[in-house]
Amino acid sequence: MKIILTGATGLLGSQIMYEILEFFINKKIDGKLIIFARNKGKNSASDRINELLSSSYTPKNIRDKGIKKLHEYLEIIDTDLALVQETVLNEITDAYFIHSAGFVNLSTDEEHREKIFDENTKITKALFGIFHPFIKKFIYIGTAFSSGNRKGMIDNDFHNLGFKPDHRNAYENAKFHSENFIAEECKKIGLPFQILRPSVIGGKMLSKENPYFISKYMVFYLLAKFFYVLSQRKGNQENIRFMINDDTVLNIIPVDYVAKVIVNSLDRDDIEQLNIVHDKSFNMTHGLQIIMKEVGYSNYTLVPNSEDFKYANSIEKMYYESIGKHLNPYFTTTANEYDTTVLKSILEIPKLDQDALTNMIRYAKLNNFKDINV
Template sequence: MTNTNVLLTGVTGILGRHVLYELLYLYASGRKMGALGVVIRTRSGQTGLERLKTIIAHRYRPAYLKGYAVNDLLKHITLIEAGIEELNAAHLATLENFDNLHVIHTAAETDLSNTSTANEKAFTHNYLATKHLLAWCTPKLYKFIFISSAFSIGHQEGVITDQYIQFDAAGDPVLNEEIKNRNPYERFKIKMEFELIKYCRQHGKAWQIVRPSSICGRMLDEPLYYTPTFNVFYLFGKFLYACSLSNILRMGEKIRIAANPAGSMNIVPVDYVAKAIVRSFENDAIGQLNAVSSRHVPVAYLFQSMCNYAGIKCDLTACEPPPGSMSVLEKQYYETIGPMFSSYLSTPVHQFDTVRLRGIMSDVVEADVVKGFKDLYEFAYENEFRSL
């Protein structure tokens, strides 16, 4: 068995910690040999080691890790206590046993709004930090696995393949100028994809891009439905919950939401994405891969389900209702999260091609997000949409 040496970023985040769980199980069970490194900064009075221990000992860690003691799992990890933008030569020297390094870069700021603040966060934390990480690890790098977003394709209709980045006759990447991104998060994701391929080609390094869609809680591994943070579509439920506490929401009322009534959203369980990453990152035949669900969730079902849980009704409209006709609840929605949601809910009808994904996940039963959505959402609601 050859050694698999991995450096993982973003382990305190939604996806990163689940990739960590998957890798830890493989190393602890002897299914993989090699070294596993993680990058964690000190934050909120906790050292990187304390934060790492909290993740590994978490009450919602997957059941497949229950048979392993925390200290035994920690033995498989080399910890670099730093922010990605702080990584330097001294940090790289700690990876002396990490030859032919595979870097799995999951760390990112996820802000889907279209504001100057969101632009600054995406530029600094997603784009510049990734470029710094890439240059820093180059001396030891074999392959850089960049976790992008299935939504970096922007407004797109029809069948969406894995090949967001095309190549010219010379094999150089070509960025499609017709991509219409909805926000800075998407724009810097696709820009980094393009620059990653160019950089790796110039330096003789392997690369891979994996693009999850909207991530929800676990639906494969017990305990089910867990996610450390409730964001993206969960934010609408969080909004309704907050409005119910402040008496903005009145039982039985109706909220009009600007959306494509025939539209849908691709929602994928976090454990499914983590398994797809771990199964694909050593496969050099896979350059670009959309880690998504085969079936979309209809927007009408999604929002009606969340509204029903809050005791109100939902009406999908072609455009935002006139300001003078808005209820207090509708005004609050369009002044806060509405602008972000509208750009996604108006997306043309589309479908992801999942042939390659299902090829590597053929023995994994794909969760039915529509069927399980009520249980998924109930878990979030009962936990008051708090970070767990």
């Protein structure tokens, strides 16, 4: 069994790598995980992967195998994906291709739109063009938010909506275009494919080992980090007004659950599209209150969304001209939930309640919101 993985050094990609290796080892499969990665400064692609395989946050049963044993399952190709040689391609015939690499950027700034599109859609199209003649299935890791601003119950099919999605930013739009491209091109040539879409990714929850660990802090973690830093300043806290809808929700799913579902879905021929999401979203107001309490910032007010909103102080200006500008569309979006019937047939969804969200933020605080970069 051969599996190709892009993005193995990233937030989700590294967890997918661990899950594949565990799958090979535990099931005693004669497998090969082919990782395409680039060097970073003085660190080669192998150096970067080896660090992920031997660190304190590496799953113990993986780490205990040792680098030498793990490399029996690995082939690390140090190259830019756009420069892959044909001799390499001939060796990966009949492999599953998991495209996890991507550029997560929720910016609403027009000047970032082209870069976000290129780093997601343009690269995905190029990869498909290079690899599709050699692989047995193309698995694209998208985002549940490529459905755009929608209300009510959202099912797994984003390709037959009958309407154009109302995307909140260039990232959602780029991911939507990428997955549609993959679906259309694969259908043309009869190549099996899967579009797997996680919602907002949170810390690990499936194991007592390194609970709530996450390698990169994004989305709600960035909000927590912003106000945690402010709470550490001396002096009085200035009031911050959050524009928020009463019924808006935030869907969070643990990173290790996402990785396990992806690996467990590889052979499911009946799954072409799947949202990897929680079956119950957090009310955004409640989630915000949990986060602000945990980071120690108490001087805030919840107000309705308004086009006439004007900054009342320097904190509001700082927030809304940085991350607030990009997060606000999610604070004021239409309430929705996801149909998780198929997802639950693959793996039971872990309980993610107030305590779990609190513990995710506490873990981040203990680690000073410091990303792990390899």
